[in-house]
Amino acid sequence: MTQELEALLELDRHDAAIREQTRKIEGLQRRRQALLDAIAREQHEFLAKKHAFEELQRQSREKSREVDDLDAQIRADTEKLRTGLLSYKEMEALRTRVEHSRVRIDQLEDEAIALITKVEEQAPLIAKAEKDFLAWKAKIDQDIAQIDAELAQHSRELERLQHERSQRTAAVARQLLQRYEELRARYEDPIVPVLGGVCSGCNLRVSEITAERVRYEIVTCENCSRLLYVK
Ligand SMILES: [Zn+2]
Structure with a gap:
């Protein structure tokens, strides 16, 4: 294997790692x-x-x-009915109002009790839902923190690889590198x-000439233009 091919394959492996x-x-x-998204939905x-x-x-x-x-x-x-100085007409009107109010208050009290009962029934359910949600969220927050740690680690590694790439490209002849970079824009495996x-x-099968030449140098596939070599 020529040194040139070795340097290029080294760069190719490096790019695969990136x-x-x-x-x-x-x-x-x-x-x-x-x-x-799941946290936002549940919340x-x-x-x-x-x-x-x-x-x-x-x-x-x-x-x-x-x-x-x-x-x-x-x-x-x-x-007022007991102590007030009221006319007969006023007394009658007031008595009627009290009678109506008593009927109305019975009804209101029933409604109020029904609502209080509902509140009492639902309070523990809401408290449990809140407790469950917070416990679940704490677990998801932990997962996110773990992902953040992994992200930081991979980002550092990526940065290191990107930084090191210039050393790999420096080892490849300029024209060959240019050809490789053009192909890399099209293919993951240039x-x-x-x-x-x-x-x-x-x-696809390469021509006989290409098959022969590739034994001594880096050549181009006639079909896809990728750079070719033999192992
Ligand atoms: Zn090809």
């Missing part, structure tokens, strides 16, 4: 994003439940306040071996 690191980083970033779902519960609590408080207000009104009216007279890049 690709490998890049793939790993991309894979980790995709996983990281998927976990972030959204939990918050929707929590807000619905808070709304129920608000309705319950409001209903209880209505009961209290009406109760206060009935007491005031009753007191340089491939000829195996049994077949280019292992495009899997």
Whole structure:
């Protein structure tokens, strides 16, 4: 194997290592994003439940306040009936109002109790949902931290490989390097071996002349233009 070929294959292996690191980083970033998306989804779902519960609590408080207000009104009216200096007409009107209020307050109290019961039933469920969500999120956060550590490690390795690449390219003749770089833009494997007279890049048979020449130098595949060599 000529020195030139050796240097080029060395560069090709180096580029494969860079690709490998890049793939790993991309894979980790995709996983990281998927976990972030899952957290956002679960959080959204939990918050929707929590807000619905808070709304129920608000309705319950409001209903209880209505009961209290009406109760206060009935007491005031009753007191007025007992002590007030009212005309007969006013007394009748007030009595009717108290009667109506008593019917209404029974109804309101039933509604208030129904709401309080609902709140009491749902409170532990919401508390459990929150606890479960936070425990799950803590675990996912750990996974993300682990991914971040791996990402940092692979990024350092990629940086090192990219930095070292200039040493590899310096060992390859300028024209050959240029040809290699052009092919690299098109193929992941810009340089491939000829195996049994077949280019292992495009899997087509090379000409007899090429098959002969490749034994002594780096040549180009007539079909796919990849650089060819024999092992
Ligand atoms: Zn080919």
